[in-house]
Amino acid sequence: SELTALTAWCVILGYTLQLYFDFSGYCDLAAGCARLLGLRLPINFDSPYRSLSVTEFWKRWHMTLTAFLRENVYFPLGGSRKGRGCTYLNILVVYLVSGIWHGAGWTFILWGLLHGLAQVLERLWGKRRDALPRWVRWAMTFLFINLAWVFFRAPDVSSALLLLKTAVTGGMGGIRLWLVNGLFRREISALELLLPVIGPYTAYLRVALILGIGLLAALWPRNVIRQMDTFRPNWRSGLYVLAWTVWAILSFTGVVTFIYSNF
Template sequence: MKHTFLNYIVFVTFFPQLIAGPIVHHKEMMPQFTKKRNKFINYKNIYLGVFIFSIGLFKKVVIADTFSIWASNGFDVLEQLSLIEAWITSLSYTFQLYFDFSGYTDMAIGVALLFNIKLPLNFNSPYKAINIRDFWQRWHITLSRFLRDYVYIPIGGNKKGSFKMYCNLLATFLIGGIWHGAGWTFIFWGALHALAIICHRIWCNTGVNLNKLVAWFVTFNFINISWIFFRAEQWEDAIKVLKGMFGFSGVVLPSIFLNISFLQGNEIVIGEVFANFNSDTEITLWLLIALFICLFFKNSNEIVSFYKPDNKIVFFIVSIFTISLMNLDKNVDFIYFNF
């Protein structure tokens, strides 16, 4: 295919080609524009595109934007967080980020399909990961590929011994942190993931395997904690949330524990746990629903593999699309547009 200025303009202006992802190679995109069959209406791709776009829109405006209120309240408004409040804050951002970013990606993939263009997989249920390497093979896959091909491999990869490989991993993740923002919190976030990847590689060399449930629990909580630095505007915000999560800012327990005397005192009080978040039932329900979706629902890419239009699917699409439109009065900025 000829590399003309017109082809370049098409490549850089195509809607899903925004830096938030999926991040695609020129060789993946341009041949699709020249295929004759892609120049005709493909109703199957239209059905799939609308289906995936609707799922992405629902993820963003219904789920992610619901969590954004609680995450912003904890990070930006409250000056101190008790134990449960801090966990609400961190988990809210963990789910907000995932549903916001994967929602955008689904929308981009869906819109591309309307034009018969297929974009690469970018998310593959990352919160199901059972180790940090597994996570990065599932999360923002096209960015991981970009950093691997243009940073990790060019500086040596794993070709020159373990120590050099660890240094290359550290450099790659630090650059990945700077990719998102030139702040120390992003750099520290990158360093945390580099350290986790290095520890995982060393652990694998021991031949010891963790129980899968334990491995998932450790991985998910590491990711949840590391996102705090990704979200925090300043170091003080990150420290505030971390202190609360580990009980250094006091522990408030619900009234169900009122008659358990040894739990009272020593910075533990019985009171209104969700006083600063308005609704205990709503928050608890949303956190459980989000976790259940992340762990037990098929992602949009898996659903498409056996997608067959029928009345139930059409009803589902119309329902979630309508619900999403009804929630468009909320803040609809995408998180990744800030990076």
């Protein structure tokens, strides 16, 4: 209730990025540790936020879960072999199961059904949707994914609806300072000493940095999986990794756990 529309959208986009980096980063760590032992784990995330449809999103997001549900739920139900009506029903059942798999609550059930309905609508729309410009299809898909994640995160349906209502009717006020108080605290303090003039704009600078860098990394064409195929260690990559590692260690703020550990 204390959010403006702008801040509500920052919260929604922030969680969208947090969830992706948590899930995908966890899998990158697991894959890296496995390669140290000479093992190659299956790819689980492949730049899902670059998808042009919700159907494509699920081919790129949590790919092992998608394959499991396809092989053990969708195909046994008949897949797409029993007519269009049964196909649509099977899709809804699969994503209802996906919602329940993530948590036994109405928010997860609703999240799963939303993704199922989106894929049914995409099939009904058919080639007319494919004729739209790529950026339009991406924007529609990414907007839907952001809105659906609200139900995934919210403690209950009423809280999710309140946040979505605030995102539309919350007014045009600025970003709340309490929301970004701890974000890049050390870095911004050092920058303010050098450039005192940026003081009034630090809240917007912090949000632009975290969301801008996050979006750039999530949408970058050559993701970690693609880079691992061609990566060769050298002194430049060593310095690059060292700089990020030092910054990460200096930025520690406490003990955190992966969101994915809840599932």
